[in-house]
Amino acid sequence: MTTLTHRLRPTIRVRLTLIYGLLFLAGGIVMLVLTYVLLKNNLRSSVSVATRHMDPATIPGGPEAPPKEMIFGSSPDRLITAGEASGVLVQSQVSFQRETLNSLLTLGSVALAVVTAAALGLGWLFADRALRPLHRITETARRVARSHDLTERIAYAGPRDDVKELADTLDTMLERLARAFDGQRRFVANASHELRTPLAINRTLVDVALRRPDPSEDVKRLGEALLVVNGRHERLIDGLLTLAGSENTVVDTSPLDLADVAGHVLGQAAAEAAARGITARRDLGHAPTSGDPVLIERLVQNLVENAIRHNHQGGELSVTTRGDGGQAELIVTNTGPVVPPYEIETIFEPFRRLGTDRVHSDRGSGLGLSIVRATATAHGGIVTAHPRPGGGLTVIVRLPAANRHSHPADGHRGRTPG
Structure with missing residues (x-):
């Protein structure tokens, strides 16, 4: 109503x-x-x-x-x-x-x-x-x-009235936004260098120490623990930088197909899924869209990794892509623990996880779904999720579809086990 x-x-x-x-x-x-x-x-x-x-x-x-x-x-x-x-x-x-x-x-x-x-x-x-x-x-x-061109201005040249005041106010706001985004981009570039370099040095030093011919058992355990902590910190920083970058404007866009991206990501994650006994199924239909290929790949990768990481031994994973009503859809469904409906929105917040997962350092940084939503929003899309009956989660990403063009036959993309 x-x-x-x-x-x-x-x-x-x-x-x-x-x-x-x-x-x-x-x-x-x-x-x-x-x-x-x-x-x-x-x-x-x-x-x-x-x-x-x-x-x-x-x-x-x-x-x-x-x-x-x-x-x-x-x-x-x-x-x-x-x-x-x-x-x-x-x-x-x-x-x-x-x-x-x-x-x-x-x-x-x-x-x-x-x-x-x-x-x-x-x-x-x-x-x-x-x-x-x-x-x-x-x-x-x-x-x-x-x-996303914040350099453009209204530049209204009319008389000094309410409309002129509104136009000048919007121009001032655009100028401040441009300075803010420029400062954020510079911060992301500097933080990428300043934060990743020390962690890379720490990882190298610990790895060299573990490769010595006569390390004690205590040194080995300490080194392995340090490598795990260092790896988590690297993933955390990488996730933060990706989140900051995806919340900015998407400048470089190119046509792509979600089916191709999903197939590539599933191929990379096949070994991890097999190690946990997870059956991956795919139904990759033609889903043309446009965007930053790196960010779109990271979006799909985070969803697939999240579906594997928060699954149970011998569970299932399903990835579907399709074009529907002027939109390109990506649907990722996995088995796993029961997700309460009231927790759906909180899992998209940074550093928010379900239950006791936040205390396990091997369960990621808690930024995966936050990056997914930020990336989809930067591309003009939306992300929704709902609990799967019996446990698990279904996440649906909808991006604006690109103009349809000729594409090879999709017969080889039928539903098959990963």
Whole structure:
């Protein structure tokens, strides 16, 4: 009901047109009423003057005038008195007054309706002209949102009014956003170097220490523990940098097929799935879209790794891609622990995991699904999830579909065990 009400709400142009028309109609009605009252009073005064002039008491000789004051009536054979003539004249004046007022109301109403319709048409045109600066602001904001080019400005050169103030405010906001995104990109680039380099050095030193010919058992256990911790820190930093990068604008996009990306990722994860006895099934249909290939691959990789990591021994994994209604869909379903419905949204938050998984360092960094949602949002898509009956999770990614083009037959992409 709320959506229907929102759709039926008239636009500001329609509202302005109706306001113009209603104001003109109200003014016309007031003018018509005033004209009616003034004309009615004027005609009433005319009738009173005519009656007074035709009063028998004012006629020479009075009401008992001699026969010479008799005048002809409707026929030569009928004579009427001056008093009767006065009554006839009064009735004629009253009838004339009534017909004149009725004609005024009828013709005035018709004219008011015609002029109001013309006022509505002119109001529609004037409203469009008045809203043209706002349309320009909206088009510029839409271009910036689609192209992610924060260097573009509205640069409105109109008079100093409310529209000019709005345009200047939006230009100031775009300038601040551009500086903020530039600073974030520089931070990501610097953090990528400053954080990864020490961890790479630590990993190398620990690996060299473990490769010595005579390390003690304590040194081996300590080195292996340090490598695990160091590897988790590397994954954490890599996930944070990817999350920060995916939340920025996607500049480099190219056509790709989710089926090809999913097939490549499943091939890389086949060994890990087999080691845990997980049966991977694929139904990779044609799903063309466009985006950053690296980020899209990371999105699919995070979903597949999450489905394997949070699965049970001997479980199942299903990956489906398809094009549906102008969208490219990726569906990843896995068996595993029961996911409460109220926990669905929390698993997409950074560092949020289900149950006691947050205490296990080998279960990832807690950024996998956060990166998936951020990447999909940066590409204009959405991510939804719902619990799988019997345990596990189904995650659906919908991205805008690219224009359909010729593609090889998809017969080899049937449902087969991984």
